[in-house]
Amino acid sequence: MRRTALGIAALGIAVFGLTLMGSIHRGAAGDTTPGGDAQAGKAAAAACTECHGAKGIGSIEGVPNLAGQHAAYLAAALKAYKSGDRQDESMIDIVAKLSDTDVVNLAAYFASLPPFAQAKILAKDAAAVPVDEADPFAAVKEATADCALCHGDDGNTDTPGMPGLAGQHAPYLILTLQAYRDATRGDETMQALVADLSESDFEDMAYYYAAMTPRRAETPAVGDAVAGLAVTAQCVNCHGEDGNNKDPKTPRLSGLDAEYLATTIAAYKDGSRAHDVMRDAVLAMRQSDVQDMAAYYAGQEPKALSIRKPLTTAEWVERCDRCHGQGGAGDDPRFPILAGQAGPYLAKTLKLYHAGDRANSMMQAMSFPMGKSDIQKLAAYYARQRTP
Ligand code: HEC
Ligand code: HEC
Ligand code: HEC
Ligand code: HEC
Incomplete structure (x- = not known):
């Protein structure tokens, strides 16, 4: 690309x-x-x-x-x-x-x-x-009005099971929007929502969410965060110790909703979300490990990315x-x-x-x-x- x-x-x-x-x-x-x-x-x-x-x-x-x-x-x-x-x-x-x-x-x-x-x-x-126009995000805010219903106005949501998008790496967000469009990532709601969007819409939306300041989702824990720390040893290389990794194509996990994290890890495990690297990383995990890891990353403090705000005209x-x-x-x-x-x-x-x-x-x-x-x-x- x-x-x-x-x-x-x-x-x-x-x-x-x-x-x-x-x-x-x-x-x-x-x-x-x-x-x-x-x-x-x-x-x-x-x-x-x-x-x-x-x-x-x-x-x-x-x-x-x-x-x-x-x-x-x-x-x-x-x-x-x-x-x-x-x-x-x-x-x-x-x-x-x-x-x-x-x-x-x-x-x-x-x-x-x-x-x-x-x-x-x-x-x-x-x-x-x-x-x-004073707000360079005005157009993209309008375009993401429907997304806000689930993901929150600024990409921060407190709905259990829902991924936050604020402060997530834009290249990762673009990859995942493309995956919904191409139906290589299976979620019928998201697939339908992105069907009419263009590549440049993906970019505009991804950079908008990436630039927002993330905060920890205020949702219930699903496991034991302390036990979670012990099992994340194999994750830190890619996702970082506190889930604020730098690689733009690897998602940041810090502060995401615990239920979303747990369901997603389980989805990699059973292959319903297809990704070889992630499948290998979580294949041997017990169900309790999955929940503890989710609780651990959900409890980490997300850090804002330093994305430059787009320019006004x-x-x-x-x-x-x-x-x-x-x-x-x-x-x-x-x-x-x-x-x-x-x-x-x-x-x-x-x-x-x-x-x-x-x-x-x-x-x-x-x-x-x-x-x-x-x-x-x-x-x-x-x-x-x-x-x-
Ligand atoms: C009806 C609720 C709903 C609406 C509206 C919605 N989403 Fe989603 N979105 C979800 C759910 C649920 C998931 C997790 C699905 C999965 O596991 O693949 C998701 C996942 C995503 C992801 C992947 C996040 C990640 O961390 O992998 C992105 C990016 C995303 N949505 C962007 C958008 C955008 C952009 C819009 C507006 C065009 C939108 N969503 C509208 C419910 C919604
Ligand atoms: C069939 C229609 C057509 C004819 C006839 C035509 N042009 Fe063009 N011209 C265009 C189009 C369309 C463009 C824009 C192309 C692009 O985007 O690069 C263009 C671009 C140009 C440019 C570039 C301008 C800029 O601002 O960059 C110049 C110079 C130019 N034409 C000169 C001429 C000259 C001199 C003639 C006659 C000898 C001519 N054209 C005949 C259609 C035409
Ligand atoms: C070799 C690098 C690597 C390792 C090790 C790794 N991951 Fe991942 N992880 C990725 C990549 C790349 C993705 C994006 C995959 C995709 O697009 O579906 C991802 C995606 C995820 C997601 C989905 C996030 C979202 O927003 O949807 C979760 C949750 C996750 N990883 C948890 C873990 C856990 C827990 C571990 C340790 C057991 C782990 N990962 C180990 C690279 C890695
Ligand atoms: C560093 C100097 C520089 C800056 C800054 C610059 N341009 Fe240019 N621009 C050029 C040059 C040189 C050309 C001619 C290049 C060519 O022939 O393709 C050009 C060509 C163009 C053209 C094509 C015009 C035609 O007739 O085909 C457009 C449109 C344009 N610039 C718009 C912009 C806009 C809008 C900006 C600000 C976002 C901008 N430029 C900033 C140097 C610059």
Whole structure:
């Protein structure tokens, strides 16, 4: 899986971002602008208007505006399509016919047109999501409203038999949600609940619960915690002495409900929850050991994970603007103008970077910890920006 290191990336992104910023020396605007003959470019542009519009502002969903974009960026984009570094079915045949001279002429022509960053704001962009949302978890809280009925608002529950999710490792939570979806983990309620969720919903929910502060479930004990300590010797390597282990794919057990722990260990033992490693670990356990271990881990104090809270849109924008200029309308030709770019194109593009399908190390580092709702909000935000 491409994003197994997501948690680490989320933590490291601030540092990585700074390193990237450090390696960029902002040159004078225009210093990499290719010379080009806009007049000659205009003639060649007849082949482009069908999709990009007569004046470099298109109306087809998924097609970027070109008018007033930095010439150097346009030329670089065309070359990237030509070399195959950037792949798109609509552009592939078009660029095959272009010479290097055509490329710089077309770039000069589209750059010279009245900029999209000054065009009228379209109704659909004007109506987009507001940027100043104070709680970055607002969307995921809404999406997990049904989950809260059983797992608690913040993933802490005091219902016997119910696993708490707060402070659980996100990669483990994602694995288990996938297992319910693929029906390799059998619980009909959970299987039905995740059936309509996407991978990015899994990620959003998993990171939300992982970031919540866990507390011990206030549920009845099922065994003898002191006796439990003696039998957990074979568990500590993986689950940690106090059940707050670090491996992101191994669940933390500290403070979980004792009944849930006992039923789950029994399920590994009888094979109804299939997992070879866990089956081997608990196969020889007596029923009383199972209950004592459950009581032991249930009594441990859970520790919060240090998951960085997701950024608000305003905090994201502050980072994006460091390269793309204020409101995405910067004049450094290495960074494309985002202000006024078509919203659906921006969203599509951010998803490509996020998935690694459009290669650019700077943008991939930026978009790595983003959720689906961040992408929608940032696309809407930049689509609405204008320069006077
Ligand atoms: C059949 C429709 C179509 C035609 C014709 C077409 N384009 Fe495109 N163009 C697209 C689409 C769709 C994209 C976005 C592709 C992507 O996501 O990489 C695009 C992207 C681009 C980009 C990248 C812009 C950016 O912001 O990164 C440039 C530059 C470009 N086209 C220039 C041209 C030029 C110059 C012509 C004419 C020679 C042309 N296109 C003809 C559909 C078309
Ligand atoms: C009707 C009650 C109920 C609702 C609603 C519910 N769950 Fe569950 N959930 C359970 C039960 C019971 C289990 C334990 C099932 C098992 O043993 O596999 C569970 C297990 C899980 C697990 C695995 C935990 C672990 O430690 O392995 C995750 C993750 C999870 N649920 C997430 C969710 C999410 C996300 C939602 C909302 C989309 C949700 N649940 C809604 C009852 C519920
Ligand atoms: C070699 C590593 C390893 C050892 C040793 C081990 N576990 Fe696990 N344990 C795991 C992994 C990995 C999972 C997740 C399995 C899955 O996805 O079903 C797990 C899952 C669990 C769960 C389910 C937690 C949940 O939230 O659903 C419980 C309970 C558990 N282990 C208890 C124990 C106990 C008690 C012992 C000692 C007797 C033990 N484990 C030993 C690796 C280990
Ligand atoms: C470290 C500098 C840097 C930062 C910070 C940055 N970008 Fe970029 N961005 C770039 C570069 C360089 C490109 C051109 C890369 C390419 O050609 O694929 C780019 C391209 C883009 C594109 C594609 C534009 C087009 O016309 O195809 C979008 C959309 C974008 N960035 C949005 C963002 C957003 C949103 C943020 C903040 C979350 C952001 N960028 C932060 C450097 C940066």
